[in-house]
Amino acid sequence: MACLDQSKALASLRHQITIYTTNDNVDSLSDIPLKQPINKDGYQIYFFPLTYAFIAPLRKYYFSIPLMQALHNTISLFDLVYIFSLYRFPPTIAALYARSFRVPYIMNPHGFLYPFLFRKNRLLKLPHELFFDFPNLHHASAIHYTSQEEKELVSPLKIKSPGIIIPLGIKIEEYQHTHKGKFRILHPYLLRQKILLFMGRINFKKGLDLLIPSFARIIQEYNNILFIAGPDNEGYGKKVSAWVKQYNLEKKVIFTGMVTGDQKIALLSDADIFILPSYTENFGIAVVEALAMGTPVIISNKVNIWREIRDADAGIVVSCNVEEITKACLDLLKDDTRRNAMGANGRKLVEKCFVIEKTAKMLEKHFMQLINSNKSHKNKPSDATQKMPSATSI
Numbered sequence: 001m002a003c004l005d006q007s008k009a010l011a012s013l014r015h016q017i018t019i020y021t022t023n024d025n026v027d028s029l030s031d032i033p034l035k036q037p038i039n040k041d042g043y044q045i046y047f048f049p050l051t052y053a054f055i056a057p058l059r060k061y062y063f064s065i066p067l068m069q070a071l072h073n074t075i076s077l078f079d080l081v082y083i084f085s086l087y088r089f090p091p092t093i094a095a096l097y098a099r100s101f102r103v104p105y106i107m108n109p110h111g112f113l114y115p116f117l118f119r120k121n122r123l124l125k126l127p128h129e130l131f132f133d134f135p136n137l138h139h140a141s142a143i144h145y146t147s148q149e150e151k152e153l154v155s156p157l158k159i160k161s162p163g164i165i166i167p168l169g170i171k172i173e174e175y176q177h178t179h180k181g182k183f184r185i186l187h188p189y190l191l192r193q194k195i196l197l198f199m200g201r202i203n204f205k206k207g208l209d210l211l212i213p214s215f216a217r218i219i220q221e222y223n224n225i226l227f228i229a230g231p232d233n234e235g236y237g238k239k240v241s242a243w244v245k246q247y248n249l250e251k252k253v254i255f256t257g258m259v260t261g262d263q264k265i266a267l268l269s270d271a272d273i274f275i276l277p278s279y280t281e282n283f284g285i286a287v288v289e290a291l292a293m294g295t296p297v298i299i300s301n302k303v304n305i306w307r308e309i310r311d312a313d314a315g316i317v318v319s320c321n322v323e324e325i326t327k328a329c330l331d332l333l334k335d336d337t338r339r340n341a342m343g344a345n346g347r348k349l350v351e352k353c354f355v356i357e358k359t360a361k362m363l364e365k366h367f368m369q370l371i372n373s374n375k376s377h378k379n380k381p382s383d384a385t386q387k388m389p390s391a392t393s394i
Contacts, residue, residue: 002168002285003084004041009169009360011042015367018078019045020070022062022090029053035066046070063089071097079371081105082144086112086133087125095136104141104374106367107161111282113154116205116302137161141370144363146283149304164366167305168283169356175265175292183263183270190270194224194333197271197295199259199286200278202232207277207300207320208240214277214325216247222333229256229267268293272339273332277318277325278302288354291315291346296339298328308353314346 007017018037023030030047037044048067052058071094075081081098083091086109098105111117137143140161145151151163184190196215200206208228215226226249228240237255244253259267268274274290274297281303288305290297297315299306306317316332318324332339 002283005169005171005356006360006363007043008041009356010364012357013360013364015364017043019043020067020090020094021045021047022050022064022067023047024050024053024059024062035070061089068093075103076101078103079374080141080367082367083107083140085110086137087128092128092132092136095140096132099136099139102374104370106142106144106164106370107137107140108144108146109137109154111150111280113157114150114280114282115153116280118157134159141374142366147304147308149307150282153304166359166362166366167354168285168288169354169359170285170288170292170350172292172351172355175268175289175350177269177294180269183266186266190225192223194222194272195267195270196224196226196329197229197267197274197290198227198276199229199264199268199274199290200276201230201234202228202237202240203234204236205279205281207279208236209243210277210320210322210325211275212240212243212247212249212253214322214329215253216249217322217326218329218333219249219252221330224252224333226253227256227267227271228253229259229264231258264289265293268295271295273298273329274315275325275329276300276303277320279320288350292350292354294343294347296332296342296346298325298332308349309346312345312349314342314349 003019007019011017023032023034029050032038032047034047034049037046048064048070050059051063051065067090075094075097081094081103083094083105085091091107095105095107138160143159143161143163145154145163145165146167148165151165196218198206198208198211202208215224218224241255244250256267268290271290272295274287274295276284276287276297277300278284279300279302281300284299284303284305287297287299287303287309291309291314297309299309299315299317300320301317302320309315310317316328318328
């Protein structure tokens with residue numbers, strides 16, 4: 001979603017944006033037109049079919065021969081290539097072809113280089129890193145980090161490419177306080193209860209193993225409901241449900257599944273506290289969405305925008321342990337004035353730092369510098385810029 005919003009914002013600045021991706025849709029293959037442009041919000045998106053999708057390792061690797069062929073045939077037409085993620089076929093082949101055709105490219109590691117995730121499956125990932133990922137990173141025109149914390153965490157890997165720090169952004173106009181109270185009206189049983197909200201993928205890294213026992217302690221003092229809103233694409237929800245049952249919280253924890261649109265905005269608006277105790281978090285766009293709705297947050301110091309939130313007094317930053325999470329929740333639940341002040345500070349922080357129109361202009365500035373530098377390096381004449389600057393995202 002961040003990629004699409006970013007592409008729309010850049011397209012609004014009169015750049016030609018093309019996205020290449022596969023037709024993978026988590027547990028199925030998307031039923032969409034393949035290998036042809038689909039116009040959307042000012043940019044074009046191409047979906048390429050997975051190859052041998054019935055073979056599980058190739059499916060997980062997003063292997064696609066048609067994507068490879070398209071990149072080989074068209075990558076030289078672009079002024080810049082922006083590449084999401086690591087350890088998969090699309091970013092790997094995109095970087096290889098960009099290097100081969102001398103097209104500048106930017107890589108967004110998407111959190112895979114953080115110590116918590118980097119240490120996982122080391123023996124499996126090491127060959128891919130040595131032959132593909134690190135050469136691609138070292139030769140990139142730039143590495144896009146979404147926070148200063150991310151850049152610092154990755155620094156021990158000594159990546160040679162320069163780093164640029166630009167946060168993700170949201171469309172602030174979609175997050176208005178006119179939704180306040182709507183979720184509670186639809187669910188009258190909530191009128192006399194505080195709402196604690198976790199929103200995100202139900203995944204091992206999100207700290208739900210900390211949140212559930214913490215919530216079991218919190219409800220001994222306050223009458224609360226915990227909403228867990230997000231998709232369970234990996235089956236981890238079974239473990240979370242088992243913890244809920246273990247602590248006899250079946251009537252106090254509600255799994256909503258994925259929420260979108262007005263329902264998501266209403267839930268974010270009516271939540272008294274947003275909680276994300278992740279063990280690692282590349283950025284935390286849901287945190288920014290909560291702040292935009294004036295909801296104070298409690299996040300771990302592994303969510304990479306924790307410094308910004310702490311400095312703005314928009315929430316409480318905790319370590320990944322049950323005691324700190326519990327204390328932070330109880331402190332905020334006891335103090336309506338502090339919660340309201342943090343909520344107001346959060347909205348101001350988003351307006352200052354995380355509006356997508358602002359972040360898109362920051363990206364545009366760096367993109368143009370790289371494009372112009374590459375043209376100068378190739379000794380192209382100045383009139384070679386007839387074509388509107390374009391980029392492709394993988």
